[in-house]
Amino acid sequence: MIRTVIVGFGNIGACVLEALLESPDFNLIGIVETNKELIKVKTDVSIQDDISKFNDVHVAILCTPSRIIPELAESILSKGINTVDAYDIHSKIFDLKDKLDKISKNNKAAAIIAAGWDPGTDSVVRSLMEIMTLQGITYTDFGPGMSMGHSVAAKAIKGVKDALSITVPLGTGIHRRIVYVELADNADFTKVSQSIKKDDYFANDETHVIQVPNVNVLMDKGHAVNISRKGVSGKTHNQIINFSMSINNPALTAQILVSCARAVVKQAPGCYTMIEIPLIDMIHGDKESIIRRLV
Amino acid sequence: MIRTVIVGFGNIGACVLEALLESPDFNLIGIVETNKELIKVKTDVSIQDDISKFNDVHVAILCTPSRIIPELAESILSKGINTVDAYDIHSKIFDLKDKLDKISKNNKAAAIIAAGWDPGTDSVVRSLMEIMTLQGITYTDFGPGMSMGHSVAAKAIKGVKDALSITVPLGTGIHRRIVYVELADNADFTKVSQSIKKDDYFANDETHVIQVPNVNVLMDKGHAVNISRKGVSGKTHNQIINFSMSINNPALTAQILVSCARAVVKQAPGCYTMIEIPLIDMIHGDKESIIRRLV
Numbered sequence: 075m076i077r078t079v080i081v082g083f084g085n086i087g088a089c090v091l092e093a094l095l096e097s098p099d100f101n102l103i104g105i106v107e108t109n110k111e112l113i114k115v116k117t118d119v120s121i122q123d124d125i126s127k128f129n130d131v132h133v134a135i136l137c138t139p140s141r142i143i144p145e146l147a148e149s150i151l152s153k154g155i156n157t158v159d160a161y162d163i164h165s166k167i168f169d170l171k172d173k174l175d176k177i178s179k180n181n182k183a184a185a186i187i188a189a190g191w192d193p194g195t196d197s198v199v200r201s202l203m204e205i206m207t208l209q210g211i212t213y214t215d216f217g218p219g220m221s222m223g224h225s226v227a228a229k230a231i232k233g234v235k236d237a238l239s240i241t242v243p244l245g246t247g248i249h250r251r252i253v254y255v256e257l258a259d260n261a262d263f264t265k266v267s268q269s270i271k272k273d274d275y276f277a278n279d280e281t282h283v284i285q286v287p288n289v290n291v292l293m294d295k296g297h298a299v300n301i302s303r304k305g306v307s308g309k310t311h312n313q314i315i316n317f318s319m320s321i322n323n324p325a326l327t328a329q330i331l332v333s334c335a336r337a338v339v340k341q342a343p344g345c346y347t348m349i350e351i352p353l354i355d356m357i358h359g360d361k362e363s364i365i366r367r368l369v
Numbered sequence: 370m371i372r373t374v375i376v377g378f379g380n381i382g383a384c385v386l387e388a389l390l391e392s393p394d395f396n397l398i399g400i401v402e403t404n405k406e407l408i409k410v411k412t413d414v415s416i417q418d419d420i421s422k423f424n425d426v427h428v429a430i431l432c433t434p435s436r437i438i439p440e441l442a443e444s445i446l447s448k449g450i451n452t453v454d455a456y457d458i459h460s461k462i463f464d465l466k467d468k469l470d471k472i473s474k475n476n477k478a479a480a481i482i483a484a485g486w487d488p489g490t491d492s493v494v495r496s497l498m499e500i501m502t503l504q505g506i507t508y509t510d511f512g513p514g515m516s517m518g519h520s521v522a523a524k525a526i527k528g529v530k531d532a533l534s535i536t537v538p539l540g541t542g543i544h545r546r547i548v549y550v551e552l553a554d555n556a557d558f559t560k561v562s563q564s565i566k567k568d569d570y571f572a573n574d575e576t577h578v579i580q581v582p583n584v585n586v587l588m589d590k591g592h593a594v595n596i597s598r599k600g601v602s603g604k605t606h607n608q609i610i611n612f613s614m615s616i617n618n619p620a621l622t623a624q625i626l627v628s629c630a631r632a633v634v635k636q637a638p639g640c641y642t643m644i645e646i647p648l649i650d651m652i653h654g655d656k657e658s659i660i661r662r663l664v
Contacts, residue, residue, distance in 0.1 A: 093603035096503060168660045188664055191501075197664040198497055199612075201648040204663065205628040206490055206614075206621060208391060208653075308388035308627075310620030316613045317494075319501075325605030326501060332603075333500040347664045349649045350656075353496040358503070361645075365463045368499065369483055369492040369642045 075101040076339055079131050081146065082138035083107040085295075086160065088115040089328030090135050097332055099358055104128045131155050133335045137328075144170055147185060154181045156338045160190030160327050167193060167347065174345035184341040186351060189334040190327040191319075192216075194348055196301060199317045201349045203303040207313050210305020215243035219297030219323065221251075227275035228253050233261030234270075236289040243300065244280075251281040256289045297323040333357070370396040371634055374426050376441065377433035378402040380590075381455065383410040384623030385430050392627055394653055399423045426450050428630045432623075439465055442480060449476045451633045455485030455622050462488060462642065469640035479636040481646060484629040485622040486614075487511070489643055491596060494612045496644045498598040502608050505600020510538035514592030514618065516546075522570040523548050528556030529565075531584040538595065539575070546576040551584045592618040628652070 076099060080087050083105050094102045104120040104127070107113055113121065120127075125134060134150045136143055136159040143161045150157050151174060161170060167188050174185045188194060192214070200212050217240065224239035231237075235258040242250040253270055257263060267283040270276055286292065300318040307313050319326075334348065337355035357364050371394055375382050378400050389397045399415040399422070402408055408416065415422075420429060429445045431438055431454035438456045445452050446469060456465060462483050469480045483489060487509070495507050512535065519534035526532075530553045537545040548565055552558060562578040565571055581587065595613040602608050614621075629643065632650035652659050 089603050096603055167664050168657055193664045195497055195501055198648060200663045201652060202490055202493055205648065205651045206624055307620040307624035308384050308391055310617045313621060314615045319610040321608045322605045325602040326608060329501055329602035347660055349664060350647045352645045352647055353493060354644045356500045357496060362463055365642055368495045369462050369488045369644060
């Protein structure tokens, strides 16, 4: 049994709790959450404000916002506890790996970072497509679905009480943003709309801003992606490969985190992304039955 | 540079030659083929009847029929040379792994077996789908495209001069077989049709036999697959995941074999299937640039 602690008990943390309870090989020891207001799910599991309150932890599943992951992972790995996270700032993943790799090795622990769906399982799919076709172009088209980052950016604009930004795929990696806004008292819609469209998050995409009386009734945690590649195997062109999914976003992220928590305890000390780990390590069961079922 | 030999120079071997010439990190040392009649492609590469005629070989890519792979892989691994193959008899893969694992370890070599598209990259996709959804059903629907095994089985029926069996996907893992036959002189079509439908290869599927004057003009090496799963992440049902491709069959198999040849030289002694190997090992380039591009 893998003795596991959930660190951060928001949206993703609550789904990780569900996924752990469904997995026969995990023993959920406790939850770490300092902000009691975030806890919206009832549970009998012990909730503490520091991971040191729990003994003999094999894996910490980090479910905090990405921006605090680097420091948090470092502090937990320093205690010799393995970590898994869904760090999603693509441009900084390699630097994080580089930093955590040294800390992991010094403390005989392992970390799997960027273990959500993008980065994460989508990265595995993009890698597989390059293994099948040496040349070609891969497009990742997101949506339709809610973008957390863009919604937060819109909410930060002056005059916005609440906001929801939907990502709409236009194909070949081009996206439209539809931003539903609930205005603060006395705010001017034209000004708000202009401010959103000028914001760095939206300036490069086709962006539409729509005023609504209530953003909350539009909320849906579903998302989707289509990854497509047309490429060349050897000298043979026009090899067509497609991957698509339509999923509940936090539930999928949580399940992938749990699968990677299963894998991290089997790795040599160091820090890894999902494409550096044999997939079989992420699946429950003995090697023989997995190979007989899936290969 | 990975010093590589192609063993078996039929359909797949010729495509592996093309894929190796397109790959910047391989040095093609030679080809092993005992049956000169099989060689239909012109090449300057040295063709010998025994792998021992080549020096300092890092990898042998085995492109022979599956039934002779077990013995061939054993003999080459025994010389301390790494092997890669696309062995495709699903029910015997684990047993082959078990056997070659011991031989590989005794000779400090590594083998990657079942490294085509099914088994192979499809196995990776099925594994990834289970990593994303713990419960659910995965369907693999093949085609439309030519089945080598079924075509050979139909050709072996008395009265058949030439045959082509097309696999047609009916969804949820159910397939139709359409068998195009060119009759031998004086053969009776009704008898031939009945014999094909009674054959073990066809008895369990909806099978149609069609007489044609010339099978050869129908030949096309394209194939397709759709892998779909509807499953559960944690406690969240109805997660929908799809993978599909439309590809030139031998060209894709060859490219995957070459990608795995790149990986096999990086493995500890032993025998592996593709789901036991980090995908990053199969991709050309340094780790940092791969992670920055694909994760």
